[in-house]
Amino acid sequence: MCGICGKISLNGNVTEELIRKMCGVLTHRGPDDEGVWVLDYAPMNSQSVRSNSIGGVSVGLGHRRLAIIDLSPAGHQPMSNEDGTIWIVLNGEIYNFPELRDALEKKGHKFKSRTDTEVVIHLYEDKGAECVKDLRGMFAFAIWDDRKKLLFAARDRIGKKPLYYYHNNQALIFASEIKAILQDSEVSREVNRPSITDYLSYGYTPAPETMFRNIMKLPPAHFMIYENGNVRIERYWELDFSKKIKLSEEDYCRRTMELLEEATKIRLISDVPLGAFLSGGIDSSAVVYMMSKLSSKPVKTFSIGFDNKDYSELKYAKIIAERFKTEHHEYVVKPDAIELLPKLVWHYNEPYADSSALPSYYVAKMTRQEVAVALNGDGGDECFGGYERFMAARYAELINKAPIPFKKKIIEAIIKRIPESLEFKDFKTRLRRFLVMSSKPYRERHYNWVTIFRDSEKENLFSNEFNKEISGRNSFSYLNKAFNECGSKDIVDMVMCADIKTNLLDDLLVKMDIATMANSLEGRSPFLDHKMMEFCAAMPSNMKIKGTKLKYILKKALSKALPKEILSRGKMGFGVPLDEWFRKELKDYSYGILMSNDCTNRGYFKKDAIRKILDEHAAGKANNGARIWSLLFLELWHREFIDKGQRA
Secondary structure, three states: OEEEEEEEEOOOOOOHHHHHHHHHOOHHHOEOEEEEEEOOOOOOOOOOOOOOOEOOEEEEEEEEEOOOOOOOHHHOOOEEOOOOOEEEEEEEEEOOHHHHHHHHHHOOOOOOOOOHHHHHHHHHHHHHHHHHHHOOEEEEEEEEEOOOOEEEEEEOOOOOOOOEEEEOOOEEEEEOOHHHHOOOOOOOOOEOOOHHHHHHHHOOOOOOEOOEOOEEEOOOOEEEEEEOOEEEEEEOOOOOOOOOOOOOHHHHHHHHHHHHHHHHHHOOOOOOOEEEEOOOOHHHHHHHHHHHHHOOOOOEEEEEEEOOHHHOOHHHHHHHHHHOOOEEEEEEEOHHHHHHHHHHHHHHOOOOOOOOHHHHHHHHHHHHOOOOEEEOOOOHHHHHOOOHHHHHHHHHHHHHOOOHHHHHHHHHHHHHHOOOOOOOOOHHHHHHHHHHHOOOOHHHHHHHHHOOOOHHHHHHHEOHHHHHHOOOOOOHHHHHHHHHOOOOOOHHHHHHHHHHHHHHHHHHHHHHHHHHHOOOOEEEOHHHOHHHHHHHHOOOHHHHOEOOEOOHHHHHHOOOOOOHHHHOOOOOOOOOOHHHHOOOOOHHHHHHHHOOHHHHOOOOEOHHHHHHHHHHHHOOOOOOHHHHHHHHHHHHHHHHHHHHHHHO
């Protein structure tokens, strides 16, 4: 696991100094080694070289290494083939590299290391762009092909590893994090202002855009070729929900366990100590179970919690730790953890409104004190149907198809009987929200369920001038595009597919990457193995959600492995007690930041509208915790990345 960066310039102005600057802000992603290569005539064992530009083109590649496989100097990057015509920087893990290496050696390829990186080099020599289809794992890499004078870059199928890029008519700059790209003085720190409305809807900047103008994200399952000043981007894989397989429940269970065991097993390959995040939920518990089954030593597990028991899962994590006799570690997050917020802003590079970034950072920090690799349960909900919104989509469709008199009289009568509540976790609150939205078309309904600020709320929040500026921007189009790309007509399939293409990609995977890499920790996700995801996409939705039972097949498959207390408990999620914090310990902090002249003079918001959000929350008239957090992160991001850049 590493940090990568680079620049290809048609002006011949790539310098070693620039590449080292870019590497310098990625040190947390790779504390073990640094490699810089400028152009392509370095001896194999050289760490850096500067040579004259050939044909007006200069190339620089940079790498920060977190050594996981082959800890020797042979794993140093940038790495080349035998004759120095192919150079690569890679971030990630290729789990099937031993099999690929065996096949390549039989073809006559010679290896000088035990790394997966070198396998990608030779695979590219054999297959060119098609090489990505053979890779199983998480990755983002860039290859300079000096024979063809082009850059080939690719990202894994699911999007676990990031790759950002900047392109103009003279250069392409890429990196694992935006802050590395910003080290180049050619790149201006301009806000992508229309994306602010998208951010306040979803809590992140939807791909392929970023919050910086002219800096983009390479989408997952895509490769990019930069040649003669032009960029070409192509998709190489798609998760297919349209083709279903028909098995008995027993066979679905058997295959689920086979795939989970295999996906876990290949993620245990490591030359450094590893452990597991353990929330106490089904997914992380299943991974710990598999690790315990496959390991001869006790698994090291790590859990995070809060003083507020409504948000803490520590007791469930302890049940699993005791069940599988793990070496267990706990950490309790307190409200003073808000002091970490400016640091999170720096690490995330963009505004990011998912408050679980806070505990995720802490659990990663704690974990890194003991191990360098941690497995997690990410993807279990997306694969097997673990979110209430998936089930809600099915039942809302049934209600929506009911006769209009029934909907108007019965549904409206029920809504009136349920009082509005500030408690998001309360069943009646969730039921009321479900019924209110049930009459809307399924896409619009899902949009309203997943957004922080609804469109009408944003209109009231934004200044008149900013509303005019973004009048042509439609935040819903991002989610609508994801729905359009789903091949199935089953409502649950469509919602799950859209969720994978949006929330999983731009929220959850970003959180895991940043939380782990900020602490020089590698995170691995067995449920996000693409073979597991393909199997789940081909599974009929009634095997995932049966009646009101979420994760039906996964729970059944794990029925003999996990305790009943874990299998039968409701989903809590990795939430943070923001509502309580912003009414008590962090009330003054939120007012101080959001009512400051710096914030109110940016021209985005009406000052009175922000004050209303704060006042209503403080008085207990509304639960605006998530909204306040999103506004705080946006303002602090401006101060860190825009204001500081303007002063520099």
